[in-house]
Amino acid sequence: MDQHPNENIISEVTNKEYEYGFVTDIETDFVPKGLNEDIIRLISKKKEEPEWLLEFRLKAFRHWQTLKQPNWAHLDLPEIDYQDIIYYAAPRKRQEKQSLDEVDPELLATFDKLGISLDEQKKLSGVAVDAVMDSTSVKTTFQETLSKHGVIFMSFSEAVKQHPDLVKKYLGKVVPYTDNFFAALNSAVFSDGSFCYIPKGVRCPLELSTYFRINAANTGQFERTLIVADEGAYVSYMEGCTAPQRDENQLHAAIVEIIAETDAEVKYSTVQNWYPGDKDGKGGVYNLVTKRGLCRGDRSKISWTQVETGSAITWKYPGCVLLGDNSVGEFYSVAVTNNYQQADTGTKMIHLGKNTRSTIISKGISAGHSQNGYRGLVRVAAKAENARNYSQCDSLLLGDQCGAHTWPYVECGNDSSILEHEATTSKISEDQLFYCQQRGIPTEKAIGLIVNGYAKDVLNKLPMEFAVEAQKLLSITLEGSVG
Amino acid sequence: MLLNIKNLHVSIGGKEILKGLNLGVNAGEVHAIMGPNGTGKSTLAAAITGRDGYEITEGEIWYKGKNIVGMSPEDRANEGIFLSFQYPVEIPGVSIQNFMRTAVNSKREYQGLAPMSTIEFMKLMKEKQAMVEITEKLQNRFVNVGYSGGEKKKNEIFQMAMLEPSLAILDETDSGLDIDALRIVAHGVNQLHNAENAFVVITHYQRLLDYIVPDFVHVMYDGRIVKTGGKNLALELEEKGYEWIKEL
Secondary structure, eight states: OOSOHHHHHHHHHTTOOOTTOOOOOOOEEEOOSSOSHHHHHHHHHHTTOOHHHHHHHHHHHHHHTTOOOOOOSSOOOOOOOGGGSBOOEEEOOSOTTOOTTOOOHHHHHHHHHTTOOOOTTTSOTTEEEEEEETTEEEEEOOHHHHHHTTOEEEEHHHHHHHOHHHHHHHTTSSSOTTSOHHHHHHHHHOOOOEEEEEOTTOBOSSEEEEEEEOOSTTBOBOOEEEEEEOTTOEEEEEEEEEOOOOSSEEEEOOEEEEEEOTTOEEEEEEEEOOOOOOTTSOSEEEEEEEEEEEEOSTTOEEEEEEEEOOOSEEEEOOEEEEOSTTOEEEEEEEEEEOTTOEEEEEEEEEEOSTTOEEEEEEEEEEOTTOEEEEEEEEEEOTTOTTOEEEEEEEEEEOSSSOEEEEEEEEEEOOTTOEEEEEEEEEEOOHHHHHHHHHTTOOHHHHHHHHHHHHTHHHHTTSOHHHHHHHHHHHHHHHHSSOO | OOEEEEEEEEEETTEEEEEEEEEEEOTTOEEEEEOOTTSSHHHHHHHHHTOTTEEEEEEEEEETTEEOTTOOHHHHHHTTEEEEOSSOOOEEEEEHHHHHHHHHHHHHHHTTOOOOOHHHHHHHHHHHHHHTTOOGGGGGSEETTTOOHHHHHHHHHHHHHHHOOSEEEEESTTTTOOHHHHHHHHHHHHHHOOTTOEEEEEOSOSGGGGTSOOSEEEEEETTEEEEEEOTHHHHHHHHHOSGGGGGO
16 A cells, blocks of 8 residues: 555556657758748748738738747646747659659658658548648648539649639638737748648538648748638548657647638648657647638538647647637537647637527646646627537546636626536546556556547547547557557 | 466555465465455455455466566456446446447457447347346446445346356455345356356345355465365355465
8 A cells, every 4th residue: 555546547648659650761951940031921931922921921910920839728837949940841852853653762761761642542531631741741641532613722832823713712711810919920921731622512522631740840831721611511630640759849829710711611620740849848830720611601510639649749729719600619629638738728619699608628637746727718799699609628637636627707698598517527536547457457548448448529529530549549648558 | 278377475554465375276266255254355356366466475376377577457347357347436427338349449459350240239238238247328327426235236247248258256246235226236246157167156135145156165264275175165255254374
C-alpha cells in the first residue's frame, strides 16, 4: 500500500512515443525569418497572387500590428517572438516542368508513412485528399471525378488562380481579419490550405479531406480553408494533421471558414494530432486556430466534430453563426490532454435567425499534469424567436495532477428561447479498471476501452474512415504503449 | 490440487484482515464459503484475483502449480481465474459485446493465439447465451449500465460462460436476487461445472446452496476458516446462526 493504485496507471500512461515524429529530408524553399511588409510581398509574389489578395494581406498585417496576443484563455502561453519564425517553407520542386500529377517520390513516401496514400488506385475509396506539406499543397486527388459533378476541390493557391471571383467573394466573410490576433496574423501570411465549392443541389459524391503536415523546422504553418456549400448542397469534409518531434515549439495559426446557403449542409470533422511535446512538456505545436461557419441560408446546417489529441497548446472554438431561419449548428468535441498539454477549447453558437437550433456535446479527458478547459458561448439575439440550445459538457480525469475546467457563457436576448446546460466531472475509477483486469484486459487496454466508451457519443458522429483512426488515437494518447 | 492457499495473511491499509487462512480446492469440486459479515470472505476473493491494495504479508497462493502472489490481475484472469462480482461495475458507452470481445481476445493474445473472427465470436456469444439462458437483449447494452440487480448477476454468469474459467469465485452472487433470477444463475453455474473446473461460492445464506450443491462448506470467522464440513454444515448454520462458531 505504498502507492495509490491510480499513480501506477498514470506513470504507465505517459510513456508512449509520438508515432509521427519523423522528419522528411527534402530540399525546402524558405523565405527569410521574420515578419514585415517585404516578407508578405515576397510570399504573395512566390504564390503569384493578384493585387487584391496582396492588399488583403497587407491590410491584415497592418491591423495585426495594432493588436496584442490575447491572454484571456486558461493557458500558459509564452510571449511568442514573431520575428523568430519562418513564415513560408515549401518542398522544392525537382523540375520546373513538373505537371500536377507528378509528385516527388519522397513526398509520396512521407504521406504513405502517415497512412495517407495519394495514389488514387490505392486510396480508400470514397475519399478525395488534398495533401499539404508546410506552406504548400502537394497534391489533390480525385479532382477529375469531382469536377464531373461541378465540385471544386483544390489547394487554396490553385483556387486563387482558377476561381478568383469565388475566392474573392467569400474570403474573410466569416472570419474577417479583424476577428482576433491570430486571425489577423493568418490573414497576413497564410500560405496554403484547401478550397472547396459545392454547387447548387449537388450532394458531393466523395468525402473531402485535407491532410496537413508540418515538416520544416522553425516554421509556422498558417493554412486557410474555405468551404462553400451553395443552395441545397451537401458535403462531408475531414481534416487531419501531424508534425515532427522537435524540442522547439512550432506555431500553427489556421483559419477555417464555412458558408452554408439555403438548405445546404456541411459536416466538418477534425482529428488533430499535432506533436504534443515530450512527457516533460518540451516542444510541441501551439495550435491557435479560428474556425467558424455561417449558416447563411434558411434551413442550412453546419456540424463540427473534433477529436483533439495533439498539440502542446490548443486554443480553438469552432462556432456557428445561425443567420438563416430554422438553421442548425452542432459541435461535438473530444479533447484529450496528457503530460503537460494545455487545451482551452469549445464553441460559439450565435443564434440570429428564428427557430435556430444548436447542440453542443463536449467531452474533455485530462491525464498527467495537463489542463483541459471547455469554453463556450451561446448567444441568442433579440430577434431569434424560439431559439433552442442544448449543451452537455463532461470532463473525465485520470489521476490527481491534472485539471478540468468549464466556462459556459450564455447571453440570452429573447424570452422565447430555451437553453439547456448539463455538466459532469468524473474519474476513471479503480473499480472499473479492476473489473476489466479481472476479465483479462490489461490496464492500458482497459483505459482505452473506458475512454472510448466515454467519448462514444462524439466518436459516433465521425465519418467511418475517421472513427477507427480516432478510437486508436484516443487509446494511444492515453495508454502508454498500446498501438 | 487446482488451488492451494497456505497460511494466507492479508492486510488492507495496514490492518490485518486474513490471519493465516488455509484452503485447498481440487478440480471438479464446489466449495462454499460462509460466515458472518466482516470476516474476510470478500478479501479472500480479492487476494486470489490480485486486486491492488490487498497486501499479502505472509503465505502463498498456489494455482495450477504456480505461486501466483505478485502476478498481475489480468494474468491471473487469463490463467483461468474468474470472479463474479458482488457489485458488478458500470462502464458507460462500452457494449457487452465489445467488452467481451476485448476480454476474449486479450486471453487469446496471452495464449499466443490470433484474435477471434467476428463470425466466430458472434457464434460463441449466441451459444453461451443459450447455455446460461440469458436473453440477447442485454448484449447491445452498455456494461451493467441501467441493469437490474438480477440482470447484473446473470450478466456475470454469461461472462463466466464466455471465458470458461478453471476456477470461478462467486462473491455473494445470490444477494439481491429474487427466486427466479437465483434459479437462472444457479442453472448457469451447473451447466458450466465439470470435472476440469472448480467453483468457490461465497454466500451468507444456505438458500443458494439448494441450487448449487457444494462438496465442502467452510465457515470463516475473524480471518480464518474455523470449520469445514459437507453440505449439511450449511443447513446447521441456517438453523443455529453464526453465534456458536465464535466459540470455536
